Amino acid sequence: xxxxxxxxxxxxxxxxxxxxxxxxxxxxxxxxxxxxxxxxxxxxxxxxxxxxxxxxxxxxxxxxxxxxxxxxxxxxxxxxxxxxxxxxxxxxxxxxxxxxxxxxxxxxxxxxxxxxxxxxxxxxxxxxxxxxxxxxxxxxxxxxxxxxxxxxxxxxxxxxxxxxxxxxxxxxxxxxxxxxxxxxxxxxxxxxxxxxxxxxxxxxxxxxxxxxxxxxxxxxxxxxxxxxxxxxxxxxxxxxxxxxxxxxxxxxxxxxxxxxxxxxxxxxxxxxxxxxxxxxxxxxxxxxxxxxxxxxxxxxxxxxxxxxxxxxxxxxxxxxxxxxxxxxxxxxxxxxxxxxxxxxxxxxxxxxxxxxxxxxxxxxxxxxxxxxxxxxxxxxxxxxxxxxxxxxxxxxxxxxxxxxxxxxxxxxxxxxxxxxxxxxxxxxxxxxxxxxxxxxxxxxxxxxxxxxxxxxxxxxxxxxxxxxxxxxxxxxxxxxxxxxxxxxxxxxxxxxxxxxxxxxxxxxxxxxxxxxxxxxxxxxxxxxxxxxx
Amino acid sequence: xxxxxxxxxxxxxxxxxxxxxxxxxxxxxxxxxxxxxxxxxxxxxxxxxxxxxxxxxxxxxxxxxxxxxxxxxxxxxxxxxxxxxxxxxxxxxxxxxxxxxxxxxxxxxxxxxxxxxxxxxxxxxxxxxxxxxxxxxxxxxxxxxxxxxxxxxxxxxxxxxxxxxxxxxxxxxxxxxxxxxxxxxxxxxxxxxxxxxxxxxxxxxxxxxxxxxxxxxxxxxxxxxxxxxxxxxxxxxxxxxxxxxxxxxxxxxxxxxxxxxxxxxxxxxxxxxxxxxxxxxxxxxxxxxxxxxxxxxxxxxxxxxxxxxxxxxxxxxxxxxxxxxxxxxxxxxxxx
Numbered sequence: 001x002x003x004x005x006x007x008x009x010x011x012x013x014x015x016x017x018x019x020x021x022x023x024x025x026x027x028x029x030x031x032x033x034x035x036x037x038x039x040x041x042x043x044x045x046x047x048x049x050x051x052x053x054x055x056x057x058x059x060x061x062x063x064x065x066x067x068x069x070x071x072x073x074x075x076x077x078x079x080x081x082x083x084x085x086x087x088x089x090x091x092x093x094x095x096x097x098x099x100x101x102x103x104x105x106x107x108x109x110x111x112x113x114x115x116x117x118x119x120x121x122x123x124x125x126x127x128x129x130x131x132x133x134x135x136x137x138x139x140x141x142x143x144x145x146x147x148x149x150x151x152x153x154x155x156x157x158x159x160x161x162x163x164x165x166x167x168x169x170x171x172x173x174x175x176x177x178x179x180x181x182x183x184x185x186x187x188x189x190x191x192x193x194x195x196x197x198x199x200x201x202x203x204x205x206x207x208x209x210x211x212x213x214x215x216x217x218x219x220x221x222x223x224x225x226x227x228x229x230x231x232x233x234x235x236x237x238x239x240x241x242x243x244x245x246x247x248x249x250x251x252x253x254x255x256x257x258x259x260x261x262x263x264x265x266x267x268x269x270x271x272x273x274x275x276x277x278x279x280x281x282x283x284x285x286x287x288x289x290x291x292x293x294x295x296x297x298x299x300x301x302x303x304x305x306x307x308x309x310x311x312x313x314x315x316x317x318x319x320x321x322x323x324x325x326x327x328x329x330x331x332x333x334x335x336x337x338x339x340x341x342x343x344x345x346x347x348x349x350x351x352x353x354x355x356x357x358x359x360x361x362x363x364x365x366x367x368x369x370x371x372x373x374x375x376x377x378x379x380x381x382x383x384x385x386x387x388x389x390x391x392x393x394x395x396x397x398x399x400x401x402x403x404x405x406x407x408x409x410x411x412x413x414x415x416x417x418x419x420x421x422x423x424x425x426x427x428x429x430x431x432x433x434x435x436x437x438x439x440x441x442x443x444x445x446x447x448x449x450x451x452x453x454x455x456x457x458x459x460x461x462x463x464x465x466x467x468x469x470x471x472x473x474x475x476x477x478x479x480x481x482x483x484x485x486x487x488x489x490x491x492x493x494x495x496x497x498x499x500x501x502x503x504x505x506x507x508x509x510x511x512x513x514x515x516x517x518x519x520x521x522x523x524x525x526x527x528x529x530x531x532x533x
Numbered sequence: 534x535x536x537x538x539x540x541x542x543x544x545x546x547x548x549x550x551x552x553x554x555x556x557x558x559x560x561x562x563x564x565x566x567x568x569x570x571x572x573x574x575x576x577x578x579x580x581x582x583x584x585x586x587x588x589x590x591x592x593x594x595x596x597x598x599x600x601x602x603x604x605x606x607x608x609x610x611x612x613x614x615x616x617x618x619x620x621x622x623x624x625x626x627x628x629x630x631x632x633x634x635x636x637x638x639x640x641x642x643x644x645x646x647x648x649x650x651x652x653x654x655x656x657x658x659x660x661x662x663x664x665x666x667x668x669x670x671x672x673x674x675x676x677x678x679x680x681x682x683x684x685x686x687x688x689x690x691x692x693x694x695x696x697x698x699x700x701x702x703x704x705x706x707x708x709x710x711x712x713x714x715x716x717x718x719x720x721x722x723x724x725x726x727x728x729x730x731x732x733x734x735x736x737x738x739x740x741x742x743x744x745x746x747x748x749x750x751x752x753x754x755x756x757x758x759x760x761x762x763x764x765x766x767x768x769x770x771x772x773x774x775x776x777x778x779x780x781x782x783x784x785x786x787x788x789x790x791x792x793x794x795x796x797x798x799x800x801x802x803x804x805x806x807x808x809x810x811x812x813x814x815x816x817x818x819x820x821x822x823x824x825x826x827x828x829x830x831x832x833x834x835x836x837x838x839x840x841x842x843x844x845x846x847x848x849x850x851x852x853x854x855x856x857x858x859x860x861x862x863x864x865x866x867x868x869x
Contacts (some may be wrong), residue, residue, distance in 0.1 A: 012808050013804060019698070019789075023697070041813040066851055069677050076676055077801070079800070082799070086798065130682070325823070356835060413778060415790075418780070420783050471806065
């Protein structure tokens with residue numbers, strides 16, 4: 001338990017991806033079964049433990065200490081799980097000779113009935129150290145929130161076994177905690193686990209961006225072109241009555257889209273884009289799609305308002321026949337015929353784009369026929385369906401990003417290599433009537449600049465700081481003085497969380513406009529117009 | 534005599550009218566008794582200073598020769614008469630030279646503890662509980678959430694991290710007086726025998742600790758002149774926390790920022806400060822040490838200064854011990 005607690009403590013404060021991977025793979029290497037597998041399940045969200053409500057936790061601690069002292073403590077710390085882990089009274093007699101393992105803790109929590117749950121939890125907290133108490137509380141209150149995705153955990157497993165992550169993704173949904181057979185294989189002690197479960201994820205094929213000069217080397221006759229839709233890439237697998245919708249990283253998202261899953265009455269594996277609307281009439285925007293994302297439950301009303309459908313790009317399997325080795329041209333033929341047999345309100349075919357030469361395609365790319373298109377895809381007619389991101393068969397050729405001139409407002413210190421640099425920038429645009437304009441923050445970006453530019457901005461931040469809040473500096477930014485940043489971004493969403501009402505997708509600094517007076521930066525209306533278009 | 538006639542707060546600091554002296558005054562006074570060398574307790578410019586020899590030495594190092602008009606060294610445990618008031622210095626376990634000051638007059642006894650801790654620390658004399666009528670305690674970590682783990686566990690985590698990330702430098706933020714030397718000593722006691730690189734602000738005080746017989750091993754200046762960037766690969770570098778936000782830190786390869794402080798108990802504090810590896814090592818008493826010490830002194834009355842007074846006063850009330858906050862101003866937590 002203590003090793004798991006220590007891992008959580010470190011992960012939550014480690015910002016770099018590589019650092020997290022090292023911590024995770026070291027943990028998986030040094031901890032034995034079944035603890036490491038249960039830790040893995042806790043991180044990927046595959047561990048089922050009956051949830052404990054915060055009110056119950058609070059009641060438990062109130063029975064044990066003065067409410068006034070608890071109140072002072074909670075006010076100071078601000079986080080219930082952490083406060084309880086710290087103030088939980090422990091008598092020396094409670095400290096057992098034997099520190100419970102993660103497996104013992106999980107077993108006790110899973111075996112607890114609703115009525116004796118609080119007592120079981122209290123006994124566990126009695127016998128644990130502070131860090132372990134925090135970990136136990138995190139397990140029972142649901143959601144570790146340590147900034148580690150299931151995908152990152154799988155990458156750490158891939159690093160551990162020196163295998164491709166695609167192999168792990170493909171197996172994943174056929175495995176259950178504590179994953180002993182998976183670890184045995186990764187450590188070279190056993191054969192690779194057999195794929196026996198139905199409707200498993202097949203690792204998806206990804207594309208590379210078209211770079212400068214790439215097109216000149218390609219023959220237009222070798223490639224099919226297709227719109228790139230701005231939704232979520234998904235894989236629909238239906239096999240032997242088991243229906244699953246996977247994200248492109250192999251997370252099972254079926255639960256969020258019961259309407260689409262219900263329509264998967266076929267036996268096949270399809271690759272496509274998840275969108276909302278009715279494909280026969282109108283395709284919703286990404287903002288519309290967001291109404292369906294990150295929800296615990298999907299109400300019938302939301303399902304009706306924003307029905308999910310799948311725009312199909314490819315077919316990997318029909319019945320028992322694996323089509324992945326066939327050429328795109330052949331798969332496309334199968335796909336066109338297959339989509340005909342599906343519910344037209346839930347599935348349609350992503351149309352091919354006719355073109356003769358790159359120039360003609362460039363025209364189409366610049367002026368796509370629908371706002372939910374973010375560019376074109378190029379796929380070699382003779383390419384098999386490969387795993388990962390092979391260079392050559394598939395390209396994405398995206399619409400040019402939007403840009404806006406914004407003013408630097410706040411800067412925050414970075415981490416690791418950048419810990420002495422102010423490298424995370426919050427920028428704003430003007431709003432309000434003429435004569436009393438104010439900057440309103442519209443986004444945050446921390447890349448897009450060169451090391452030399454970073455040094456320059458860092459110096460500017462240090463020289464023009466007007467206030468400090470911990471690692472954040474407020475930078476002088478008014479009509480007369482301020483640093484203008486050209487910010488590139490892929491799109492805008494409506495946001496109720498931000499004062500400006502907009503949230504940028506994938507913002508980055510594209511240019512430093514030392515030459516531009518702050519007063520000439522863009523206004524909020526420019527962004528709002530983009531939102532409405 | 535009432536205790537509040539023997540010692541009470543004045544804008545300059547805690548004052549003793551019959552003895553005509555102040556304890557840890559924040560403004561220049563005629564006669565100052567100083568508990569320890571942290572800059573919020575030991576200030577320059579007093580006409581006369583009474584403190585332990587080590588505290589006097591530390592003040593001289595920090596402020597220069599003329600830091601006070603006259604000085605007098607107090608030996609630990611030795612009773613000194615000041616205008617009929619008897620004062621005795623007792624070890625406080627906070628930093629090298631730190632002392633509690635026992636003030637006795639007409640049968641009434643008050644102990645002003647300054648800052649103190651109870652965890653064992655190889656760089657200073659351990660705290661000695663002194664029986665008294667009134668115990669004046671600090672409350673820097675006066676909340677039940679502050680529970681310092683054994684410092685050896687924290688150092689073990691640091692060493693584990695250096696093994697996990699051998700390609701990176703570990704920058705340990707630690708205040709220049711006390712904490713820095715304690716961290717270095719803990720590293721040595723844990724068997725770490727590579728040179729420890731230190732920021733220039735630590736050099737004089739660390740030399741002084743070594744001259745007092747506290748072995749810190751080989752310390753090297755963390756300067757680029759003496760060492761190329763790659764030489765700091767896998768190194769442990771100790772410096773004042775403020776330096777790590779500074780351009781100074783750029784000389785280290787992909788550093789992991791660590792901070793040795795009792796505040797690191799709270800995750801949000803670590804996160805806000807951009808600390809990746811918090812080390813909960815404190816020179817102040819944690820909640821359990823504060824409450825244990827209050828009981829051990831047997832004092833019938835507790836005066837609580839600088840920190841989170843209200844929680845400690847509440848605890849005393851629950852225990853049936855009279856307690857009140859002293860509301861002294863001017864003390865920050867430089868030592869942590």
